[in-house]
Amino acid sequence: MASLSEIPGAVLDDRGLRHVGSPVAEQRRLASGTAVAPLGDRRVVSVSGEDRRSWLDSLSSQALTHLAPGVSTEMLILDPQGxxxxxxxxxxxxxTAWLIVDAADVEGLAAWLTRMRFRLRVEVQDRSADLFVVGGTRAAVSGLPAVAPVWIDPWPDVSPGGWAYARVDPHPGADRDWAEAILDAAEFDALVGRAARGEISVAGLDAVEALRVAAWRPRVSVDADERLLPHEMDWLRTAVHMSKGCYRGQETVAKVHNLGHPPRRVVALQLDGSDNVLPVRGDAVRAGDDVIGAITSVAVHHEEGPIALALVKRNAPEGVPLIVDTADGPLAAAAETVVPADAGATASVPRLPRLGRRRSAE
Known part of the structure; x- marks a missing residue:
C-alpha cells in the first residue's frame, strides 16, 4: 500500500499531509483545479435504512426528510441550549446518507447517533477504517472513482430555509469551488501511488485551511467551543433550516434569531506579517487593554497573507486596531465584520400598550 510519505516533499503530522513543500503554490493549484488534497482530517459515517433521512431530520438542524439523491447539504447537532x-x-x-465529519468529531457523533436509533430502521457505521476523503474543485474530484455522490460545499450560498448575517457583497467565499469525494481503500491507495510517481499534483491540509479561512467558512473542530451558537459563525446560511420541524436546540436557535442577538460574533482578521509571527487557536484578541475575544482559525493565504478568524464579544468595537497576544508577543490586526453586532432580532414584534396607560385612557 502506497504511503503519503512517499510523495515528493511530503510533510506529515498526526492529521495527515500538511504540505508538499510549498503551501502557497499548493493553494493556487487547488483553487485552479490542477491539484487534489488527501483530507486526512476528515472521516466518513454512513447511515443506511429506510428511515435514515426522516430520522436525521428529527435530530439535526437541517431539513433532510426529502433530501434528493446527490444533493449536498450540511447539518448540525445541537445541545438543548442550541x-x-x-x-x-x-x-x-x-x-445511504453519507456524512463527512471532522476526524476529531467522528467518534462522538457516531456514538451519539447510535444511541439515538431506538426502534427505527437505520444503521449507523463509522467507516473511518475503510473509506477516505479527497478534496478539490468540483472538476478536479468529479473524475475520481468515488463510492458515493461527490459532496459539493454549499457555502456561502444561502440554502433553502437558511439565513445570512454577513452583509458584504460579494462575499469572500462567492468564488469558492470546493467538493469532497469518498474513496475506498484501493482507490485511495492508487491515488497516493500516482502522486508518489508524479503523475498527479496534490496539496496539503495547510492549503485547504487557507482557502477555507479566506472564505470565512466555519469548521466545528476548529472554530467551535463548548458555547458556540450557529448564529455566531454565520452558520445559519448553510446548516440550519429556520422553518423545519422540531429538533433539539431549536427553541434557542429561533429565540436568538427572532428576538435576541448572538452573544458573540465572528470577525475576519488581517494580521501583520512583517515579523513572520502567527497566532494559534485560543490566543486572546484585544481592543486596547480590553480582551474582546479569541482566535479560532489561522492561515497564510496566497493573496491575503496571514489571516485568521476570531470570535469576539457582540459589543466589541468595530473599525479600531486590534492586538492578538501570541507566545512571541503582541501582533497587530485589522478586523472585518462577518456577523454584525445587530444580527438577530429579525421578528417584527408588536409593541403592546402598558396596562397603566390603557386604564388612564379609559
Missing part, C-alpha cells in the same frame, strides 16, 4: 455539538457534510445516494 449550542453546536457536532457537524457533518451530508449527501444521500438514494440508499
Amino acid at each position: 449550542r453546536v455539538e457536532h457537524a457533518a457534510s451530508v449527501v444521500d445516494d438514494g440508499e
Whole structure:
C-alpha cells in the first residue's frame, strides 16, 4: 500500500499531509483545479435504512426528510441550549446518507447517533477504517472513482430555509469551488501511488485551511467551543433550516434569531506579517487593554497573507486596531465584520400598550 510519505516533499503530522513543500503554490493549484488534497482530517459515517433521512431530520438542524439523491447539504447537532455539538457534510445516494465529519468529531457523533436509533430502521457505521476523503474543485474530484455522490460545499450560498448575517457583497467565499469525494481503500491507495510517481499534483491540509479561512467558512473542530451558537459563525446560511420541524436546540436557535442577538460574533482578521509571527487557536484578541475575544482559525493565504478568524464579544468595537497576544508577543490586526453586532432580532414584534396607560385612557 502506497504511503503519503512517499510523495515528493511530503510533510506529515498526526492529521495527515500538511504540505508538499510549498503551501502557497499548493493553494493556487487547488483553487485552479490542477491539484487534489488527501483530507486526512476528515472521516466518513454512513447511515443506511429506510428511515435514515426522516430520522436525521428529527435530530439535526437541517431539513433532510426529502433530501434528493446527490444533493449536498450540511447539518448540525445541537445541545438543548442550541449550542453546536457536532457537524457533518451530508449527501444521500438514494440508499445511504453519507456524512463527512471532522476526524476529531467522528467518534462522538457516531456514538451519539447510535444511541439515538431506538426502534427505527437505520444503521449507523463509522467507516473511518475503510473509506477516505479527497478534496478539490468540483472538476478536479468529479473524475475520481468515488463510492458515493461527490459532496459539493454549499457555502456561502444561502440554502433553502437558511439565513445570512454577513452583509458584504460579494462575499469572500462567492468564488469558492470546493467538493469532497469518498474513496475506498484501493482507490485511495492508487491515488497516493500516482502522486508518489508524479503523475498527479496534490496539496496539503495547510492549503485547504487557507482557502477555507479566506472564505470565512466555519469548521466545528476548529472554530467551535463548548458555547458556540450557529448564529455566531454565520452558520445559519448553510446548516440550519429556520422553518423545519422540531429538533433539539431549536427553541434557542429561533429565540436568538427572532428576538435576541448572538452573544458573540465572528470577525475576519488581517494580521501583520512583517515579523513572520502567527497566532494559534485560543490566543486572546484585544481592543486596547480590553480582551474582546479569541482566535479560532489561522492561515497564510496566497493573496491575503496571514489571516485568521476570531470570535469576539457582540459589543466589541468595530473599525479600531486590534492586538492578538501570541507566545512571541503582541501582533497587530485589522478586523472585518462577518456577523454584525445587530444580527438577530429579525421578528417584527408588536409593541403592546402598558396596562397603566390603557386604564388612564379609559
